[in-house]
Amino acid sequence: MIDTIEIARALMRVDTCNPPGNEQAAAQILAPLLADAGFAVEHHCFAPGRANLVAVRRSRRMRPALAFTGHLDTVPLGAAPWRHDPFAGEIASGRLYGRGASDMKAAVAAFVAAALDAGGVDADLALVITGGEERGCEGALALARAKIALPEIAGWIVAEPTSNAIALGHKGALFSFIHFAGVSAHSSTPHLGVNAIYRACTAALAFRDMDFPARHPVLGQATANVGLIDGGHAPNAVPDRARLHVDVRTLPGMDHSEVLARLAALAGDGSSLECIHDLAPVWTDPTAPFVALCAAARDAEGHVAEPPRGASFFTDASVLSRLAPAPVVILGPGEPSQAHVTDEWCGVTEIEAARSLYGRLIRMHADAA
Numbered sequence: 001m002i003d004t005i006e007i008a009r010a011l012m013r014v015d016t017c018n019p020p021g022n023e024q025a026a027a028q029i030l031a032p033l034l035a036d037a038g039f040a041v042e043h044h045c046f047a048p049g050r051a052n053l054v055a056v057r058r059s060r061r062m063r064p065a066l067a068f069t070g071h072l073d074t075v076p077l078g079a080a081p082w083r084h085d086p087f088a089g090e091i092a093s094g095r096l097y098g099r100g101a102s103d104m105k106a107a108v109a110a111f112v113a114a115a116l117d118a119g120g121v122d123a124d125l126a127l128v129i130t131g132g133e134e135r136g137c138e139g140a141l142a143l144a145r146a147k148i149a150l151p152e153i154a155g156w157i158v159a160e161p162t163s164n165a166i167a168l169g170h171k172g173a174l175f176s177f178i179h180f181a182g183v184s185a186h187s188s189t190p191h192l193g194v195n196a197i198y199r200a201c202t203a204a205l206a207f208r209d210m211d212f213p214a215r216h217p218v219l220g221q222a223t224a225n226v227g228l229i230d231g232g233h234a235p236n237a238v239p240d241r242a243r244l245h246v247d248v249r250t251l252p253g254m255d256h257s258e259v260l261a262r263l264a265a266l267a268g269d270g271s272s273l274e275c276i277h278d279l280a281p282v283w284t285d286p287t288a289p290f291v292a293l294c295a296a297a298r299d300a301e302g303h304v305a306e307p308p309r310g311a312s313f314f315t316d317a318s319v320l321s322r323l324a325p326a327p328v329v330i331l332g333p334g335e336p337s338q339a340h341v342t343d344e345w346c347g348v349t350e351i352e353a354a355r356s357l358y359g360r361l362i363r364m365h366a367d368a369a
């Protein structure tokens, strides 16, 4: 029997805080396990020390594969001191502590263990284990740029933390810097210059007041937020440059190029827009057969049925479900509220429940195929 918790602890002992990432060292823990279990394993390096791992095992029937995805990078530790060593995989009071416990090394360990367990099941499986997710899906985008070959996918399980409940998607994310130019002058004669900070502030208020009329029954409405502002070069000068960072979260069906055009128009004269991240929204029809399969697997494992929900965060599914189109279900152990916090933890029984649920899903997928 494969020990899920030991795999999770081994992953957590590798510091994969992003930046810089260093995910390759964690991927190298998983690769031999999967290769020994008959998976065709490929490392896709996208920067020094950084890699995605793609593992595929085909059945005799060569049917569309059940795909699992998760990321190996984590966010940094933050400034506050930790009571539990973030890189030791400590277990206390039934909780596995450390950076990446909930987001999302335990989940990766759970689906890897389920896949290793499924040696006797004639199932088509694809595991796409990425780096760089926390800073805009860098690893998944590298896979897309490389046009890596995946088998046809029947459905994606994104193992991000949902407390083992089903989430059907999330908003898209459009991150942009907007640069404002002005004309410098002595601050005692501002009428001789053009103040770039005023331009940025005028635009920031316009972004605050942006209206997105569309509503989604689960995801709500699109939003815009100005999160960063900088500019100027001296306290006694009219600034000739300023910059805003705007984060727009979009709904399924919204055209990102139209949103960018709106931002550019609102930014006005003397501005230029630089899009940093363009990640598509994800939504799966609740009546899709793949959702029913996941719900049936949860039911068989004794989980209580819940109404469909959305995730509050974005995931690699923005990229991967376009690389290999298929329904997406976000389903993983861990508390969403534990993601990115000090003394992050994940319940040990919840990790084991995820591994059991994933195993059930693999068997049900094989039977249904």
Ligand SMILES: [Zn+2]
Binding pocket: 071, 103, 104, 133, 160
């Ligand atoms: Zn995550």
